[in-house]
Amino acid sequence: MDFVEQERMAHGIPSQGKITITVDEYSSNPTQAFTHYNINQSRFQPPHVHMVDPIPYDTPKPAGHTRFVCVSDTHSRTDGIQMPYGDILLHTGDFTELGLPTEVKKFNDWLGTLPYEYKIVIAGNHELTFDKDFIAELVKQDYYRFPSVSKLKPEDFDNVQSLLTNCIYVQDSEVTVKGFQIYGTPWCTIESIPSRCITALYDNCSAQDRKKLRRVVNTAQRITQTNLPSIDSVYTSRCLRQAANIIEDPSHPGHSLFSPLPSGRKSLCLKARTTTLKDSFYPAVIRLLNGPCIH
Structure with a gap:
């Protein structure tokens, strides 16, 4: 049908x-x-x-229908979740915190308890180990925010997808179930992951890191055959948009930082004793708004 x-x-x-x-x-x-x-x-x-509008989880399914149950961002917190009745479960990513093998096994065990006829899973940006090149580089860096990741060995994430035995895992591929074609890919648009935190991090990026980000954009352009905004223009537009929202909202904690000079044409430049603070969001965006500052 x-x-x-x-x-x-x-x-x-x-x-x-x-x-x-x-x-x-x-x-x-x-x-x-x-x-x-x-x-x-x-x-x-x-x-x-x-x-x-959402329907109650226990609503009976009309005859002759196929019901999809779509969920995401469970982040290894599946205990106690009351899942709706349906035919096909579609989990669209972020089923772990870091993609650790123990987390993937726990998620797979939970899938095994669910009664759906088909269970289809797509990785998300939290499934770090599903991108072997990325996780290998992250392990080398011994990143302080992810100590459990730094302890991983190559054999731990060589084929972590194979741990998903209680579902159909799709990555840059499609599957047909009950007459429905479902295509799954974990990759995000170029303005998704980089730009979500770009206002906080980009000014503190080294020249080498900025070069890597620009290469990501260039690669995406070649793959999609479309013209994409430069990472620098994305940073500028996001900063200005966020600043405008803060300036218009007197209740925002950062509203008072945009103190106007007597002329009313510029904001007071924020002084910073460290490079890290100088390149953080507020001083950086005020420099963008003002142009060159004279202290």
């Missing part, structure tokens, strides 16, 4: 055969779609998408 016809039945609309679905104008450009719809996520509603 056609998916659209199922949806029509679900909403009490008489079946009239197949109908045409209008494709979103940003479907071919995920980065542009992210930027466009991220402008106001609190009222996120793409065109041609019918938003529905």
Whole structure:
């Protein structure tokens, strides 16, 4: 049965055969779609998408329907979760904290207790060990924030996906279940992970780190065959957008830091004794707003 016809039945609309679905104008450009719809996520509603209210977890399934149960970001905290009834479980990433083998095994054991006919899993950005090149480099750096990761040996993450024996794991691949084609990929748009914390970190990046970030953008452009904003322009636009929100919100803890000079045209530059503080968000964004500062 056609998916659209199922949806029509679900909403009490008489079946009239197949109908045409209008494709979103940003479907071919995920980065542009992210930027466009991220402008106001609190009222996120793409065109041609019918938003529905959640239903109670124990709601019976109508006859002739296939019910998907979609979940993500469980982060090894699955104890006590009351899962809805359904046919296909779709876990779309971040089922661990760091992708440690022990975490993956625990998640796999939990999947084994669930009654779904099909369980499909996609990795997220927290599944660090699922990207062998990245985790190998992270282990070498002995990163202080992830001491448990630093203790890993190559054989621990050589094929960590094989620990997922109670599901269908998809990575840059697709699977067909009950007539539905499902494609899964753990990769994010270029404006997702780098730009989420770019306002706090980019000014403190070394020249070498900035070069690596620019290479990421260049690689993404070659793969997607689209023009992407430079990492520097993303940083500038994100900083200015965040600063504008803080300036307009008197209740924000950082609002008073944007103290205007008597002229009213510029903000008071913040003095900093250390390079780390100087290159943190507030001094950096005030420099962006003001242009060159004279102390």
